[in-house]
Amino acid sequence: MAGKLAGEKLKLSFRGGILIPLVSLLVIVVIFGALAPTRFLTIPNAQVVLTQAAVLAIVGFGVTLVIISGSIDLSVGSVAAVAGIVAAQLVPQVGPIPALLLGVAIGGVAGAVNGLVFVYLRVPSFLVTLAMLTTARGIAYLISDGESFTVYGVPILGDLGAYPTVVLIAAALLALFWILLNKTQMGLYIRALGGSEHIARLVGLPLNRIKVSLFMLSGLAAGLGGLVLASRQGAATPNLGTSLELDVITAVVLGGTPLTGCVGNVTNTVIGAIAISALANGLIIIGLTSDVQMIVKGMVLVLAILVALERSKIGIIK
Amino acid sequence: MIQQSTDAAPVVELRNIEKRYGQVSALRGMSLNLHKGEAVGIVGDNGAGKSTLVKILCGAVQPTSGEIRLNGKPIGFNSPHEARLSGIEIVYQDLAVIGHLTITQNVFLGREETRSFAGVKLLDNRKMDRITRKLIAGLDPGLENRTRVSVDSLSGGQKQSVAVARAMAFGPKVMILDEPTAALSVEKIERMLTLIRTLKESGLAVILISHRLQDIMTVCDRVVVMKSGALVRDLHVCTTDIDEIVKLMVSGGEMGAVSGALGSAHPEGASTRSG
Ligand SMILES: Nc1ncnc2c1ncn2[C@@H]1O[C@H](COP(=O)(O)OP(=O)(O)OP(=O)(O)O)[C@@H](O)[C@H]1O
Ligand SMILES: [Mg+2]
Numbered sequence: 001m002a003g004k005l006a007g008e009k010l011k012l013s014f015r016g017g018i019l020i021p022l023v024s025l026l027v028i029v030v031i032f033g034a035l036a037p038t039r040f041l042t043i044p045n046a047q048v049v050l051t052q053a054a055v056l057a058i059v060g061f062g063v064t065l066v067i068i069s070g071s072i073d074l075s076v077g078s079v080a081a082v083a084g085i086v087a088a089q090l091v092p093q094v095g096p097i098p099a100l101l102l103g104v105a106i107g108g109v110a111g112a113v114n115g116l117v118f119v120y121l122r123v124p125s126f127l128v129t130l131a132m133l134t135t136a137r138g139i140a141y142l143i144s145d146g147e148s149f150t151v152y153g154v155p156i157l158g159d160l161g162a163y164p165t166v167v168l169i170a171a172a173l174l175a176l177f178w179i180l181l182n183k184t185q186m187g188l189y190i191r192a193l194g195g196s197e198h199i200a201r202l203v204g205l206p207l208n209r210i211k212v213s214l215f216m217l218s219g220l221a222a223g224l225g226g227l228v229l230a231s232r233q234g235a236a237t238p239n240l241g242t243s244l245e246l247d248v249i250t251a252v253v254l255g256g257t258p259l260t261g262c263v264g265n266v267t268n269t270v271i272g273a274i275a276i277s278a279l280a281n282g283l284i285i286i287g288l289t290s291d292v293q294m295i296v297k298g299m300v301l302v303l304a305i306l307v308a309l310e311r312s313k314i315g316i317i318k
Numbered sequence: 319m320i321q322q323s324t325d326a327a328p329v330v331e332l333r334n335i336e337k338r339y340g341q342v343s344a345l346r347g348m349s350l351n352l353h354k355g356e357a358v359g360i361v362g363d364n365g366a367g368k369s370t371l372v373k374i375l376c377g378a379v380q381p382t383s384g385e386i387r388l389n390g391k392p393i394g395f396n397s398p399h400e401a402r403l404s405g406i407e408i409v410y411q412d413l414a415v416i417g418h419l420t421i422t423q424n425v426f427l428g429r430e431e432t433r434s435f436a437g438v439k440l441l442d443n444r445k446m447d448r449i450t451r452k453l454i455a456g457l458d459p460g461l462e463n464r465t466r467v468s469v470d471s472l473s474g475g476q477k478q479s480v481a482v483a484r485a486m487a488f489g490p491k492v493m494i495l496d497e498p499t500a501a502l503s504v505e506k507i508e509r510m511l512t513l514i515r516t517l518k519e520s521g522l523a524v525i526l527i528s529h530r531l532q533d534i535m536t537v538c539d540r541v542v543v544m545k546s547g548a549l550v551r552d553l554h555v556c557t558t559d560i561d562e563i564v565k566l567m568v569s570g571g572e573m574g575a576v577s578g579a580l581g582s583a584h585p586e587g588a589s590t591r592s593g
Contacts, residue, residue: 184438
């Protein structure tokens with residue numbers, strides 16, 4: 001009996017558990033700590049890594065929920081760009097706080113559109129959000145006219161991306177998303193949806209509402225992420241957040257949330273975000289060029305997916 | 319003693335139910351009545367339409383034509399959820415549990431207990447666990463200590479217990495069991511049969527679909543024989559035996575004197591009954 005229970009725990013730690021992600025993080029820290037102890041293992045560098053991780057986590061919490069529900073959101077990078085540009089453009093006209101809220105709200109609208117098309121036109125989520133990736137990027141170029149808007153020195157918006165503000169924002173968001181996912185009916189239904197849409201429908205869960213809300217939440221998080229990114233860059237540019245979705249999905253999967261749905265958690269995504277940020281940071285510190293960095297990150301994504309994958313469910317990845 | 323089942327109004331009446339899947343007729347004018355405190359066994363060859371019939375009753379499948387009455391009132395279920403709200407529960411032949419969720423989560427799925435915390439509705443996991451432990455302890459002793467474990471790690475029979483617990487959790491009026499013993503050991507089958515008796519005694523109407531005729535003979539009051547989507551015969555178990563049932567299943571009742579195949583809605587009143 002005791003042996004069996006231990007077996008169950010071990011299995012939990014494998015898929016959706018936190019042991020493997022923590023070990024990978026440790027491995028990354030040990031490797032770069034050994035290669036460049038004086039530059040990697042410093043407090044300022046840790047702050048750089050945490051700041052980077054916070055941005056990935058903010059966007060990643062929304063994507064985590066979408067992935068747990070058995071779908072995917074590829075549009076977060078482009079949605080972040082639109083939100084960042086809208087907020088930066090509007091600050092002079094409406095003031096910083098309304099501009100921020102509008103920027104985040106635009107993200108929510110984009111997410112809701114994703115969700116509505118997904119649910120009512122029955123298009124697989126990877127296609128819907130791939131279309132949104134292109135569309136939102138186009139909108140970002142259109143409304144910015146290809147220009148960039150400086151947010152450096154702009155009150156509030158300019159400070160969002162600084163340490164420790166950005167980490168505090170991520171921590172607050174973590175608490176909200178954690179409660180939502182683990183303590184509310186909505187969170188349970190998200191898991192049930194990812195576990196078996198068929199059974200979730202049989203027991204009468206309000207699936208359409210859940211799906212639309214999910215994508216909207218992901219859009220809101222991406223919008224907030226866009227503001228933070230703009231602040232970190234000092235400007236909102238139309239190419240803001242390009243390929244952010246890949247980093248975010250890598251962080252989620254590396255954190256131990258498999259693409260097959262149902263299991264995983266937002267706490268895992270924090271670990272994954274720190275791990276992927278530490279990796280990127282370490283690669284720069286040891287002097288690898290950006291092309292090599294991209295190759296390494298791509299390999300890490302595949303590796304993470306392989307570890308977290310449930311082959312028996314592979315027929316129904318959406 | 320059989321008198322009571324014919325006099326009391328039936329809880330559920332299925333009348334002349336037809337179900338076509340394209341060219342395939344799964345049900346051709348099937349009728350069935352169910353009374354309070356009664357267990358009805360449905361038997362028939364593979365593909366006879368047993369599962370289709372109960373899926374229609376529990377809202378998972380919509381009939382092409384025909385009428386369903388619940389306590390005398392015509393009713394139609396668009397989803398299993400609606401049927402559950404009316405007190406009709408089913409334990410499916412293919413187990414409908416979500417592997418990665420815990421026993422408690424599966425038992426309460428869609429009907430969670432919540433409590434308000436600063437205006438936010440949060441899951442009351444402790445309460446749900448407590449209720450689940452009690453339910454499971456009665457169904458599958460020993461399993462009650464694992465209510466927080468994911469269902470994936472349970473055996474087929476244990477998953478069955480979870481599915482039954484979910485069906486029992488909200489005081490149903492009608493309980494449908496579609497081949498509940500298929501995955502069970504001999505000992506577990508005995509427990510399942512005892513459970514069916516208990517459900518009956520507590521006033522539920524029970525439908526048991528099974529290929530194990532001896533089980534049906536021991537716990538059911540009536541046995542309904544189906545073939546090719548239609549009723550062959552609706553018999554009281556005390557007036558029949560396994561041999562006769564097997565013959566009816568195979569022949570479809572054609573060689574018998576009484577042909578129940580074409581929609582006799584009240585076979586209980588048939589003259590085959592002995593006093
Ligand atoms: N979704 C469906 N689409 C098409 N045909 C179906 C469908 N469901 C059932 N059928 C057909 O309806 C008939 C009755 O099937 P049903 O599952 O009700 O049989 P059953 O009596 O439960 O059999 P078993 O003892 O094998 O469980 C079969 O011929 C089956 O092929
Ligand atoms: Mg069947």
